[in-house]
Amino acid sequence: MMVRLNCIVRHNYSMQNHTQAAARRLVAVFAATAAAACVAVLFVLRPRAPFVIYFLVAALAALAVTALARREVIRNSALLAFSTCICLAFAEAFFFLIGQSGLRTQARPAYYRSDADLGYSARPGAVSEVKEYHGKRLLYDVAYRFGPDGLRHIPRAVQGGPCTVAFFGGSFAFGHGLNDDQTVPYYFLKAAHGSYRGFNFAFGGYGPHQMLREIETGRVSRVVKRPDLVVYEAISDHVRRAAGQVYWDPSGPKYRLLAGGKASYAGPFHGKRYRDFLRLLRKSWLYRFIELHFAGAAHPADVALLVAIVKRAQKILQHRDHSRFVALVWDNNRLGDLLARDLAQHRINVIRVSAIIPDLTSQPAKYELSPLDRHPSAKANRLIGEYLARLAPRCTAAANSVSAERSSAPAAAHPPSASARGVAGAR
Numbered sequence: 001m002m003v004r005l006n007c008i009v010r011h012n013y014s015m016q017n018h019t020q021a022a023a024r025r026l027v028a029v030f031a032a033t034a035a036a037a038c039v040a041v042l043f044v045l046r047p048r049a050p051f052v053i054y055f056l057v058a059a060l061a062a063l064a065v066t067a068l069a070r071r072e073v074i075r076n077s078a079l080l081a082f083s084t085c086i087c088l089a090f091a092e093a094f095f096f097l098i099g100q101s102g103l104r105t106q107a108r109p110a111y112y113r114s115d116a117d118l119g120y121s122a123r124p125g126a127v128s129e130v131k132e133y134h135g136k137r138l139l140y141d142v143a144y145r146f147g148p149d150g151l152r153h154i155p156r157a158v159q160g161g162p163c164t165v166a167f168f169g170g171s172f173a174f175g176h177g178l179n180d181d182q183t184v185p186y187y188f189l190k191a192a193h194g195s196y197r198g199f200n201f202a203f204g205g206y207g208p209h210q211m212l213r214e215i216e217t218g219r220v221s222r223v224v225k226r227p228d229l230v231v232y233e234a235i236s237d238h239v240r241r242a243a244g245q246v247y248w249d250p251s252g253p254k255y256r257l258l259a260g261g262k263a264s265y266a267g268p269f270h271g272k273r274y275r276d277f278l279r280l281l282r283k284s285w286l287y288r289f290i291e292l293h294f295a296g297a298a299h300p301a302d303v304a305l306l307v308a309i310v311k312r313a314q315k316i317l318q319h320r321d322h323s324r325f326v327a328l329v330w331d332n333n334r335l336g337d338l339l340a341r342d343l344a345q346h347r348i349n350v351i352r353v354s355a356i357i358p359d360l361t362s363q364p365a366k367y368e369l370s371p372l373d374r375h376p377s378a379k380a381n382r383l384i385g386e387y388l389a390r391l392a393p394r395c396t397a398a399a400n401s402v403s404a405e406r407s408s409a410p411a412a413a414h415p416p417s418a419s420a421r422g423v424a425g426a427r
Contacts (some may be wrong), residue, residue, distance in 0.1 A: 056084070065078035091286050092286050111124070124150040128143065168231070183381055184201050185199075191386040232310065238339075240298040325348070356387045361376055
């Protein structure tokens with residue numbers, strides 16, 4: 001009787017083990033099939049949140065290991081990995097939905113391209129319709145046009161001569177969210193009444209390092225041989241950009257601060273492997289959220305590098321092209337004010353935006369695109385462009401000839417604070 005009972009117990013135990021093994025194999029097969037389906041979705045549909053798929057595939061792989069592993073420590077580790085990957089997949093999906101409800105820009109066709117010297121630049125001849133949304137709400141719908149030289153188009157109706165003016169900077173000078181006839185260069189030329197021909201070298205996300213690199217590599221000279229006037233529009237965030245601390249410019253031109261306050265070109269900020277890894281990582285909406293909300297702020301110590309870069313650009317333009325140079329500084333915050341003071345102390349002609357728009361700090365909403373996008377509006381650009389045009393020297397064929405003859409002599413030193421003298425005194 002006991003022997004028979006023992007056989008029955010062993011048989012039941014064997015059946016139970018067999019059933020458990022079959023169940024584990026079934027779970028493993030299900031996990032493998034689901035993972036293959038996720039990979040197929042990833043390659044066929046190319047979803048906008050691929051890291052959701054990555055984490056789900058990893059979770060399913062961990063589930064398969066949990067089902068097949070015999071050692072308890074391996075099963076526990078795989079189960080922990082499964083739980084972690086599932087949480088990351090949900091977090092990725094959550095931040096994707098958050099990203100869709102926030103600000104997003106849509107450009108069709110894309111107008112960016114990689115650039116060996118500048119990191120990135122505009123595609124020559126591109127015409128792109130650019131829309132910005134906040135959730136489903138349309139904030140603006142504009143067109144960006146670029147000439148064969150890759151510069152933002154300035155309507156012919158306001159172009160003149162014989163003098164030339166070149167504008168540099170980031171999205172503020174470029175005219176983010178605005179049409180071609182709403183930028184600072186446009187309003188400057190319109191107020192100059194046909195005495196200047198303008199070139200807009202600014203581009204979204206640029207800083208002074210791109211300006212200097214364009215000057216050093218001869219790009220400026222190839223487009224406009226000797227600009228009579230150069231306007232660099234600076235904002236406080238240019239301090240971070242010049243130091244290579246922004247995520248969108250990993251291959252931009254890097255400059256080192258040498259002894260004596262001189263800036264020296266040192267290649268791109270990062271190498272190809274880093275840029276490829278960053279390009280993959282930025283497909284993660286979780287990473288984008290962390291990058292956007294926990295990025296390092298501009299540091300006052302980096303102002304010295306920016307000043308050195310601007311000094312170098314001014315020196316080349318003055319000695320090679322005999323150009324007048326002015327820095328237009330948005331001084332509506334503490335770092336912007338510090339930047340304006342440091343540039344002026346290094347004999348760079350500075351015009352503060354607060355001198356043009358006195359209520360900029362007290363009533364900023366009057367001069368912004370929208371409460372959700374704080375780039376300058378067409379109204380702000382019109383005030384700035386007209387102000388610069390009033391201070392710019394009168395330019396006629398005779399005056400330009402005399403100016404060219406006098407420019408062969410060394411430029412006289414000018415006082416540190418030149419905002420009262422304005423553009424006309426910038427040497």
